[in-house]
Amino acid sequence: MNLEKRMTKRAGLAAVLGVILGDVASAGALMAVCGEISRRARSMTFTFDQVHLGVPDPEAAARWYRQYLGATRGEHTDRVMCGDTRFIFLKNEMAAPSRGSAIDHVGFSFADLDAGMQALNGSGMRVTTPVTEIAGMYRSGFIEDPWGARIEVVEDPETIGFHHVHLQVPDPAVARDWYVKRFGGAQARLKGHVDGLRYGDVWLLADRGMAHPSRGHAIDHIGWRMADLLVAAATLKAQDLRFTTEPHPGPATAYAPAMMSFAEDPWGGKTRVTPALSASGPGPGLS
Ligand SMILES: [Zn+2]
Numbered sequence: 364m365n366l367e368k369r370m371t372k373r374a375g376l377a378a379v380l381g382v383i384l385g386d387v388a389s390a391g392a393l394m395a396v397c398g399e400i401s402r403r404a405r406s407m408t409f410t411f412d413q414v415h416l417g418v419p420d421p422e423a424a425a426r427w428y429r430q431y432l433g434a435t436r437g438e439h440t441d442r443v444m445c446g447d448t449r450f451i452f453l454k455n456e457m458a459a460p461s462r463g464s465a466i467d468h469v470g471f472s473f474a475d476l477d478a479g480m481q482a483l484n485g486s487g488m489r490v491t492t493p494v495t496e497i498a499g500m501y502r503s504g505f506i507e508d509p510w511g512a513r514i515e516v517v518e519d520p521e522t523i524g525f526h527h528v529h530l531q532v533p534d535p536a537v538a539r540d541w542y543v544k545r546f547g548g549a550q551a552r553l554k555g556h557v558d559g560l561r562y563g564d565v566w567l568l569a570d571r572g573m574a575h576p577s578r579g580h581a582i583d584h585i586g587w588r589m590a591d592l593l594v595a596a597a598t599l600k601a602q603d604l605r606f607t608t609e610p611h612p613g614p615a616t617a618y619a620p621a622m623m624s625f626a627e628d629p630w631g632g633k634t635r636v637t638p639a640l641s642a643s644g645p646g647p648g649l650s
Pocket residue numbers: 468469470515527528529568
């Protein structure tokens with residue numbers, strides 16, 4: 364296998380999927396319903412629940428997202444709500460910029476992008492691509508938050524606030540197919556131009572490119588919520604989703620789920636490390 368092929372194989376989403384749970388089924392119930400759930404899961408859409416970002420000071424980052432990106436308070440000071448999605452900040456002094464990782468950037472939409480950019484001036488962000496009109500789409504530009512998370516800022520009146528997650532993968536069509544088979548999502552075309560998956564108001568988009576695993580980058584991983592993690596995990600394993608951390612009890616806090624687990628997509632290779640968990644992790648909550 365030549366180098367390019369090896370790199371392509373290793374590249375990919377590297378999306379470490381934080382999978383959280385509301386309630387726990389017994390092992391017996393699991394056995395009984397597994398077959399049915401397996402059939403149902405093929406057409407099931409899980410809830411896109413969270414984006415985890417690595418920053419040196421989670422509380423400062425949470426304040427920044429509230430001040431400049433319209434986020435609201437979360438269940439804890441290390442997190443905010445962007446619409447229905449949790450942005451959870453993990454303590455990481457050494458996070459690499461998200462650009463070029465498998466989760467390259469997230470998108471935020473402003474009703475008035477010029478006003479939004481004006482407000483962001485002096486916030487510590489860096490403009491990496493000035494705002495321009497994308498024909499047939501909307502006005503769009505790119506910034507980096509003060510900690511290296513790449514953010515596409517757009518003016519899409521149909522969805523204001525948190526707008527999309529943008530993956531970088533060797534083959535976008537294959538990645539979309541992989542995600543829709545395991546996590547559901549409505550296949551749609553953004554502005555009639557860009558294929559993607561919709562999870563509620565959030566778009567999951569994918570561009571073609573070589574990427575590093577997301578773990579350890581400023582956008583570390585993304586997560587879905589499912590009603591019953593044990594049942595869903597059995598189904599997802601049957602679909603070759605590789606769990607790096609099996610479902611297990613989460614930290615005993617009022618704002619954390621009862622159980623959690625982590626998995627990797629098939630393009631992550633073996634080079635990635637399972638995120639730290641619970642009390643031994645880098646911060647409270649879903650670390
Ligand atoms: Zn984008």
